[in-house]
Amino acid sequence: xxxxxxxxxxxxxxxxxxxxxxxxxxxxxxxxxxxxxxxxxxxxxxxxxxxxxxxxxxxxxxxxxxxxxxxxxxxx
Numbered sequence: 001x002x003x004x005x006x007x008x009x010x011x012x013x014x015x016x017x018x019x020x021x022x023x024x025x026x027x028x029x030x031x032x033x034x035x036x037x038x039x040x041x042x043x044x045x046x047x048x049x050x051x052x053x054x055x056x057x058x059x060x061x062x063x064x065x066x067x068x069x070x071x072x073x074x075x076x
Contacts, residue, residue, distance in 0.1 A: 004030070
């Protein structure tokens with residue numbers, strides 16, 4: 001457990017954790033990481049899901065002909 005906290009903690013917190021052997025600071029860091037990571041993962045999941053839905057629903061109805069022409073010229 002201490003190895004994980006030493007990797008994830010800031011230098012000041014690591015030093016305080018090693019000198020005083022206090023578990024409160026280490027557990028606070030672990031708690032914050034455990035809260036932030038699922039939130040970040042859910043945000044990334046939502047963006048990927050929205051992008052996939054948009055790609056499936058794109059039927060070209062609102063496509064800009066000018067942009068299509070530029071894409072065609074760029075790829076040629």
